[in-house]
Amino acid sequence: MGRKNKLKKFAEITKFNNVFEAFELGDGKLYKNFNEKIDLKGKWRKEYFKNQSSIVLELACGKGEYTNAMAGKFPDKNFVGVDIKGNRIWKGAVKAREDNLLNVAFLRTRIEYLDSYFESGEVNEIWITFPDPFVKPSKANRRLTSLYFLDKYKNITSKDARFYLKTDDTDLYNFTIATVQSHPEYRLVSKTSDVYSGEYSDILGIKTYYERKHLLKGKKIKFIEFTRQ
Numbered sequence: 001m002g003r004k005n006k007l008k009k010f011a012e013i014t015k016f017n018n019v020f021e022a023f024e025l026g027d028g029k030l031y032k033n034f035n036e037k038i039d040l041k042g043k044w045r046k047e048y049f050k051n052q053s054s055i056v057l058e059l060a061c062g063k064g065e066y067t068n069a070m071a072g073k074f075p076d077k078n079f080v081g082v083d084i085k086g087n088r089i090w091k092g093a094v095k096a097r098e099d100n101l102l103n104v105a106f107l108r109t110r111i112e113y114l115d116s117y118f119e120s121g122e123v124n125e126i127w128i129t130f131p132d133p134f135v136k137p138s139k140a141n142r143r144l145t146s147l148y149f150l151d152k153y154k155n156i157t158s159k160d161a162r163f164y165l166k167t168d169d170t171d172l173y174n175f176t177i178a179t180v181q182s183h184p185e186y187r188l189v190s191k192t193s194d195v196y197s198g199e200y201s202d203i204l205g206i207k208t209y210y211e212r213k214h215l216l217k218g219k220k221i222k223f224i225e226f227t228r229q
């Protein structure tokens with residue numbers, strides 16, 4: 001995508017009412033409708049979704065395929081797609097508006113700062129869809145299922161929260177299993193190293209932009225479910 005097109009999308013999302021942006025990372029302030037400041041920490045249900053339903057996050061959401069598809073299937077839940085890249089979020093936010101999905105929001109921030117924008121216990125479910133594997137050991141902490149991030153997720157999730165990872169990357173798959181099993185406050189529920197080799201649910205069959213690219217290259221899609229305990 002050309003730089004001009006990206007800049008146009010960055011400017012446009014500032015005016016979308018289903019996108020919230022963190023311009024100063026970690027200061028707790030979010031912005032919508034250009035420069036309207038809004039504090040949603042602990043208030044997503046009351047101030048934005050206007051209901052008491054559960055909140056599901058899609059982390060590294062990119063174009064928000066999981067966020068939008070799940071929101072269509074589960075109108076009784078609220079969905080927030082989180083990514084740092086505004087041009088990708090633009091795509092998801094436009095689709096959510098076209099499909100009239102009122103139970104969808106997008107949050108543009110770094111995932112490291114989630115606890116500035118969600119209160120303890122506010123989130124009930126987290127999907128992590130094809131996150132960057134950060135292969136180099138020196139970058140292991142940046143993997144979205146590292147101990148660093150598992151500790152962060154504890155700060156915003158309910159005690160019975162469920163977590164789902166989809167990845168094409170074997171090292172990240174094995175790393176996540178080991179990390180979850182080593183963490184006293186998380187429990188592995190299920191895992192498969194090849195989702196499409198057997199029966200799979202509708203939800204698991206949702207395909208993201210990156211998933212389609214991996215499948216075209218013949219890669220196997222892996223899935224892990226874990227929970228807090």
Ligand SMILES: C[S@@+](CC[C@H](N)C(=O)[O-])C[C@H]1O[C@@H](n2cnc3c(N)ncnc32)[C@H](O)[C@@H]1O
Nearest residue numbers: 060061062083084085110111129130208209210
């Ligand atoms: C490989 S893409 C996957 C996008 C989408 N889930 C898909 O499957 O098509 C990884 C995404 O994670 C985002 N990302 C990686 N680390 C992040 C972080 N720490 N905070 C926010 N976004 C991050 C990137 O901006 C990118 O859009």
